[in-house]
Amino acid sequence: MLSMAAVAAQTTFKEPPVTNEAWTKPFPGFRVVGNVYYVGTDDLASYLITTDQGHMLINTGVGSSVPMIRASVESLGFRFGDIKLLLATHGHWDHVGGMAAIKRLTGARMLMHEADVPVLEDGGNSDFRFFPKGRGTVYEPVKVDRRLKDGDTVRLGATELTAHHHPGHTRGATSFTFTVRDGGRDYRVGIINMNGINEGVLLLKSPGYPRIVEEYAQTFARQKQIALDVFLSSHAGQFGLHDKYKAGAPYDPNRFVDPKGFRAAVERAEKNYLDQLQKERQGQPSR
Ligand SMILES: [Zn+2]
8 A cells, every 4th residue: 555645646636725723633533332433533524434344434524634534543443444435425525525535545435425426526616506617626536436316225244324315505415324233232323414504505596506495495304304313413513522522531332322412403404594595585695
């Protein structure tokens, strides 16, 4: 395997400067529950799901965080090269910026909901927010090897994830649910893409995504149907990582059990959506 520096040298891609410090601030890797580990940064969540057939990695943060993710994986006693499957909750650069590099480093396959395949493969240029002009490439494009649809399952070893299409934030935003056994108990784990609205996005006037207003509403309704124990998400702040994690505390599989927090987070996002929708209908500026 090539050194990180050699791999970095294989690409000429330069990502935009990161202005949010929490995106790239290191955070210790730790075990969440069973075979699920947090290997992300202070704010951008990445999850390693280990199996005896290799590992899955969900989300990468920005491109420059790849060495940090690798260090986290190795600090937990796993081999970075054993990552076999790459998945993501949506195709924005703060979650998939490192996919191309990690794919090169590990030879893993990239899986993505079919509606976010175009953005992954053009590095974010076809992001609906910049239609029709295009955004320009903001992360290194990555070729998708398997296109997921709602309800598809992804299996590796004894772990089987179900992909839930939860569009709105992007066309192909996806949540993953699966069951983890730990200490004789089953935990229903949800890595949920919270349905926030990026600044400047209009629900009633997005020519690049005409069905956005309906799709957001459908996603809230569907997320309320999900029964989970362990609540995880794309950003640390969305599932309360910094409140729930205790540095140096012994492993506790119940630490991230929070069905009520999940429900409340969905309701908060829905309220923001309804508030914005009302303002747009009244013709006020959205923010
Ligand atoms: Zn996003």
